[in-house]
Amino acid sequence: MNDHGSEAPIAIIGGGLAGLSAALDLVDAGRNVVLFERRPYAGGKAYSFKDPSYEVVLDNGQHITMRCCTEFQAFLERIGCADVVRYQEHLEVAVIDPDSRGHHVSVISAKLPLGLSRGGRRLLPAPLHMLPSMLTYEHLGASEKARLAFAFEPIRRMSEFERLSLDRQSFADWLSDHRQSERVIERFWDLIILPTCNDRCSDVSATQGIQIFQEGFSSETTAADIGLFTAGLGQVADTAVDQLRRRGAQVQLNSSVDEILTDEAEVASIRYGRGEQMEVSGVVLALPPKPAFDLIPSPWRRREPFWRLSRHEVSPIINVHMQWDREVMRRDFVGVLDPDAQFIFHRSQIHGWPTPPHWISVSISGAHDLVDLSQAEIVARVERAVRRALRRTEGATLLATRVVKESEATFRPKPGMNAHRVRPRTSIRNLVLAGAWTATGWPATMESAVRSGRAAARVLLEEQVQSP
Numbered sequence: 247m248n249d250h251g252s253e254a255p256i257a258i259i260g261g262g263l264a265g266l267s268a269a270l271d272l273v274d275a276g277r278n279v280v281l282f283e284r285r286p287y288a289g290g291k292a293y294s295f296k297d298p299s300y301e302v303v304l305d306n307g308q309h310i311t312m313r314c315c316t317e318f319q320a321f322l323e324r325i326g327c328a329d330v331v332r333y334q335e336h337l338e339v340a341v342i343d344p345d346s347r348g349h350h351v352s353v354i355s356a357k358l359p360l361g362l363s364r365g366g367r368r369l370l371p372a373p374l375h376m377l378p379s380m381l382t383y384e385h386l387g388a389s390e391k392a393r394l395a396f397a398f399e400p401i402r403r404m405s406e407f408e409r410l411s412l413d414r415q416s417f418a419d420w421l422s423d424h425r426q427s428e429r430v431i432e433r434f435w436d437l438i439i440l441p442t443c444n445d446r447c448s449d450v451s452a453t454q455g456i457q458i459f460q461e462g463f464s465s466e467t468t469a470a471d472i473g474l475f476t477a478g479l480g481q482v483a484d485t486a487v488d489q490l491r492r493r494g495a496q497v498q499l500n501s502s503v504d505e506i507l508t509d510e511a512e513v514a515s516i517r518y519g520r521g522e523q524m525e526v527s528g529v530v531l532a533l534p535p536k537p538a539f540d541l542i543p544s545p546w547r548r549r550e551p552f553w554r555l556s557r558h559e560v561s562p563i564i565n566v567h568m569q570w571d572r573e574v575m576r577r578d579f580v581g582v583l584d585p586d587a588q589f590i591f592h593r594s595q596i597h598g599w600p601t602p603p604h605w606i607s608v609s610i611s612g613a614h615d616l617v618d619l620s621q622a623e624i625v626a627r628v629e630r631a632v633r634r635a636l637r638r639t640e641g642a643t644l645l646a647t648r649v650v651k652e653s654e655a656t657f658r659p660k661p662g663m664n665a666h667r668v669r670p671r672t673s674i675r676n677l678v679l680a681g682a683w684t685a686t687g688w689p690a691t692m693e694s695a696v697r698s699g700r701a702a703a704r705v706l707l708e709e710q711v712q713s714p
Contacts, residue, residue, distance in 0.1 A: 254527040255280045255496070256706065257516050259503045259541070262290020263692055264680040265532035266486045267321055267699030269495055272530075275707055279495040280526075282518055284502035287480065288487050291655060291682075292692060294480030297648060300569065302599065303478040306650050307565045308591050308609040310441075314461045314469035315693035317700065327485045331473040332596075339472070341385060341437065341581040344634040349384035351580075356467060373398055373459075375467040385433050385583065394434070396425040401456050402464045409456050413664040417455030418447035437581055438462075440588060443689040444561045444656040445612045454659040454689055461688075474578060474596050506531075508543050512675045528676040528706045532699060534560075535657060535683055551668035551679075558666060558683060562617040563655035566608045566628045567593070569646040573604050574638045586610065587631035603645055608632060621649045656690030657683040670702040676709060678702040 256272055258265045261283030273279045287293055294305050311318055311331060322328040337356035343349075356375055380391055412420060417439065421431055435455075436446050442458050443450045462470040475482075487497050498518075505517040506529060515525045531538050535558035542552045579591040593605040608628050610616060616624055625647045633639045657663070667685040670678040680702035681695065688694035 253278055254525045256528040256530065257282060257503070257524065257526045258530045258532060259516075260290065260530075260532035260681075261285075261288035261483070261487075261497070261499070262532060262681075263292060263318075263321070263483075263695035264290070264682065264699040264702070265530065266483065266490070267317075267696045268530045268532060268680050268703040269490055269699075270321075270324060270486070270493075271700055271703035272706070273490060273493045273495045275703070277707075277710075278527075279490070280524070281490065281495060281497045282501050282503050283497070283499050286500050287483065288497070288499065289480060289483030290695070291652065292479045293483060294478030297567075300646065302605065303480070304567050304593075304607075304648060304650075305475075305479045305565075307563050307652060307655070308589070308593075308607045309475060309479055309692065311473040311475075311692060312462060312469065313471045313473070314465065315473075315691070317696045318691075318693045321486075321696045322482065325482075325486045325489045327482050330475055330477045330481055332476050333473040334471045336468070337470045337472060339579075339581050340577055341383075341583065342635045343385050343433075343583045344631070345583075346385070350637070352382070352384035353379070354383060355379045356470065373402055373463045376463060383434075386430060390427065390430045393425045393427075393430070397421055397435075398459070398463075400424060401459050404456060404460070409453050409460070410664070412452035412456065413454075414662050415452045416448055416661050417450045417452045420452035420455070421447060433583055437583070440611045441609070442691065443659050444563060445658055445660075449561075449612070450659050451661045451663065453664055457687060458689065474591075476597060503541065506541055506543055506677070508546070508674060511673070513677050526676075528678070528710065530678055530680055530699075530702050530706065532680040532702070534654065534681060536654075538679065538681070546674065549673055551672060554666040554668050558663070559658040559660065560654040561611075561656050561658045562613045563652045564610045564613040564616050564624060565650045565652075566610075566625065567648040567650070568606050568608065568629070568632065568644060570604045570606065570639070571602060571643040571645055572638075573601065574632075574636050574642050575606060576638075580635070582631070582635045584631045584635060585615070586627045587635055590632065590635065606632075617651060617653055624649050659689055670698070670705045676706065678705050 255278040258269045258281040269279050269281045294303050296303050339354045340351050342351050431447050439447050501519050503516050503518045507515045513529045515523050517523050535555040539555035546552055575592050578596050581589055587608050589609045591607045593607045594601050669685045680698045682690040684698045686694045686697045
């Protein structure tokens with residue numbers, strides 16, 4: 247039973263994963279919750295849309311998850327949506343080098359040879375479970391592969407304190423200090439950092455880059471197993487909204503909050519919609535840094551921690567959905583050593599769509615060089631890269647494309663930015679911050695968003711318990 251139903255509600259501003267996870271925790275704690283989302287759908291940076299021309303549901307971007315993303319997986323289970331993710335039996339990423347004269351495709355895999363596994367168990371501990379695969383990775387030379395150990399070993403042994411002390415150094419510089427050449431960084435380290443941090447090693451702090459490899463490759467042998475979404479991402483957000491409403495929360499879509507009104511050192515009310523005002527007992531501000539900063543009452547913007555929100559920069563992601571007259575790839579997805587086609591996903595196969603036609607999705611992270619181009623220019627570059635990478639495109643006809651630009655897809659985890667990734671608690675007693683950009687320790691991922699929402703809810707609940 248809800249013991250707080252007569253209290254002024256807690257307002258959740260923003261219907262992305264951070265806001266949804268905060269709302270879920272608060273309503274389950276018996277609080278009266280109202281969630282506001284300015285768009286007609288929830289999901290934030292992870293949403294779907296139905297293409298009216300081709301009657302298919304496309305995601306704004308090709309998202310994946312990994313087994314190490316435990317809070318996101320728990321969120322899916324709580325809302326009854328865990329079956330939308332299909333995990334690999336073990337990490338396996340086929341990597342294509344379009345310029346290779348020898349091995350066009352080489353596979354990075356956590357699958358161990360028969361002699362190194364028993365009864366499904368992997369006998370080599372992390373990160374040594376990756377050793378057999380790295381020895382056969384053809385896109386690096388023998389000496390380059392041997393030198394990977396000069397980086398992997400200190401990453402494995404590094405403490406959290408040591409890692410956090412490296413925030414002002416770029417991951418590329420740290421790797422260079424540990425005998426990794428520019429070629430190795432481009433052909434191995436960037437392959438993993440780009441899709442997880444949405445920038446290259448040169449623009450990612452060593453703190454953030456090392457965290458990726460510690461979580462994914464040095465903790466558990468299954469941590470980096472990839473999960474693919476077999477349905478549109480919109481299904482996750484829609485299911486979460488349904489669950490919130492069933493639990494008694496109000497969800498107001500197409501409704502933006504225009505002003506937060508304070509009384510001394512706490513939020514008293516919000517103004518939303520067409521000038522309506524609502525008294526609130528607390529606010530979870532779950533927006534990206536810039537719109538969150540713009541909502542902070544002006545007298546507070548120069549104070550801690552709010553001024554730090556204005557220091558964040560953004561990084562774009564571009565996705566190009568392509569319809570072909572025939573099947574142009576066999577695997578669910580491949581990585582490509584080409585900046586114009588970094589990862590290619592066999593969307594028809596992953597979603598089980600009837601064919602022909604055949605849909606693939608090309609995901610380009612850190613797309614600073616492409617984002618300002620016209621759609622026609624982007625399609626031309628991406629098609630050229632796809633045809634170079636996928637040999638089955640020879641003779642195939644590209645029937646249609648859909649370009650999705652997310653110009654402000656994520657925050658940039660640049661060197662020195664950890665100081666501006668703030669914790670949920672603020673100097674306004676009953677206002678907390680949430681979002682993948684806050685101090686979760688993770689890059690801008692769905693895991694980070696869920697962790698931030700739960701952290702914000704905990705702080706607000708603690709504040710309400712302590713208040714007279």
